[in-house]
Amino acid sequence: MNVQVKIIDVGDDMPVLELPPISRTTLALFAGASGDHNPIHIDIDFAHGAGMKDVFAHGMLSMAYLGRALTEWVPQRQILSYGVRFAALTHLGDRVRCSGKVVEKLEHAGRPCVRVQISATKATGEITLAGEALVALN
Amino acid sequence: MIDKKFIGYEVPPTLWDVEKGRIRFFAEVIGATDPIHLDATAAKAAGYRNVVAPPTFIFGAESDSGVLMKLLDTLKIDLRKVLHGEQRFDYHAPVCAGDTLRFQTRVADIYDKKGGALEFVVNDTKVTNQLGEHVSDLHSVIVVRHA
Numbered sequence: 448m449n450v451q452v453k454i455i456d457v458g459d460d461m462p463v464l465e466l467p468p469i470s471r472t473t474l475a476l477f478a479g480a481s482g483d484h485n486p487i488h489i490d491i492d493f494a495h496g497a498g499m500k501d502v503f504a505h506g507m508l509s510m511a512y513l514g515r516a517l518t519e520w521v522p523q524r525q526i527l528s529y530g531v532r533f534a535a536l537t538h539l540g541d542r543v544r545c546s547g548k549v550v551e552k553l554e555h556a557g558r559p560c561v562r563v564q565i566s567a568t569k570a571t572g573e574i575t576l577a578g579e580a581l582v583a584l585n
Numbered sequence: 586m587i588d589k590k591f592i593g594y595e596v597p598p599t600l601w602d603v604e605k606g607r608i609r610f611f612a613e614v615i616g617a618t619d620p621i622h623l624d625a626t627a628a629k630a631a632g633y634r635n636v637v638a639p640p641t642f643i644f645g646a647e648s649d650s651g652v653l654m655k656l657l658d659t660l661k662i663d664l665r666k667v668l669h670g671e672q673r674f675d676y677h678a679p680v681c682a683g684d685t686l687r688f689q690t691r692v693a694d695i696y697d698k699k700g701g702a703l704e705f706v707v708n709d710t711k712v713t714n715q716l717g718e719h720v721s722d723l724h725s726v727i728v729v730r731h732a
Contacts, residue, residue: 466616473614480610481642482649485664494643506669507644511615514640518619523679524632530641530673530724579671 455521455584457517458460461547464516468540469504477508504537509567510568516545517565521582527555531565533579542570547580557582587660587704587729589695589710594659595692599650605682608638615639628681638680643721644672646680647688647710656690660706670726671677672703680717685715693724 471489478489478509486493494502510531517526535544547565554560560583567576605625612622620627621637628636638646647653657664680686694707710723 471633476610476614480607480614481645483645484648485667487665493665507641507672508615510644510672511611511639514615515615518617518640523619523637523640524622525677526640528673528675530671532671533669543691 448488450562455549455550455582456562457552460502461516461545461549461563461565464512464545466512466543468542469508469537471502471539473508474502474504474539477505481505481511501539503539504541505517506533506537506576509537509543511517513545513547513567513576514541515549517563517580517582520547525583525585527558527560527581529578529580529585530577531567533578534574535569535573535575537567537569537575541575542574543562544570550579551552555581555583557564571574586697586701587662587695591660591692592695594692595660596652596659596664596688597625599647599652599655599688601650601686601688603624603638603646603680603682603686604686608636608682611642611645612639626698629695629722633679633681635682638682640674640676641672641683643674643712644723644725645688647690647712647723648687650686650688652688652710656692656706656708660692660695662706662727666730668728668730670728671724671725673723675722676720677722678714678720681712683727686720688714689713696707702730702732704731 552564
């Protein structure tokens with residue numbers, strides 16, 4: 448692994464990560480890989496029974512993508528906390544776009560850190576996930 | 586309505602073995618190509634004892650260990666009405682292949698909005714491993730739709 452020393456400052460952007468459109472295959476594979484077997488994401492009959500027109504993506508799939516965007520930017524062990532609110536459903540065909548911005552420098556348990564505001568959005572600009580990560584600078 | 590007597594309810598602790606192939610599968614599905622998730626040699630070179638799970642992997646592990654279904658069953662919540670409202674992870678130690686995780690989940694709060702049309706269940710989970718390390722804390726909010 449490369450030892451990355453990055454100078455991260457307030458106002459910096461996390462590199463944007465854009466994903467391919469959500470497919471049924473991705474949802475099926477993510478159910479198996481993640482262990483989240485809620486049939487609402489993989490079984491259209493169950494989704495109909497729940498009053499939905501079709502299956503929709505796991506919120507945790509977008510949170511995993513956003514986590515990937517974070518770890519492609521900073522080493523994973525520097526991520527101290529990571530949380531989101533699920534604001535809207537992500538449907539089949541939606542393209543998830545992950546972005547983030549450094550909003551504050553602070554100390555946490557004696558370590559220099561930054562607070563990063565992060566979000567996932569659809570191509571329409573609608574926010575599906577919004578939250579923040581606390582990232583240590585060393 | 587969910588019985589508020591379940592505030593403070595603790596799900597019986599569960600154990601879950603972290604498999605190397607499962608970490609690889611998860612990483613591949615989300616397109617994470619960092620070799621620390623895929624290759625033990627690369628992970629060890631980066632200071633981990635084995636391939637390391639991506640940051641949100643632990644949520645599915647908790648679900649797969651049976652915590653969520655046990656919780657819904659006990660609180661008599663219809664799975665068809667459930668949405669994920671919020672999720673947070675506080676990280677203390679890495680999750681690596683070969684680990685055995687222990688999940689201790691507690692219902693921290695139950696409340697409703699819009700005259701009971703929406704109910705919220707707040708869960709806090711402490712995750713430890715076979716080394717006795719405190720791995721992480723999970724905080725999740727489940728939304729139950731009655732509309």
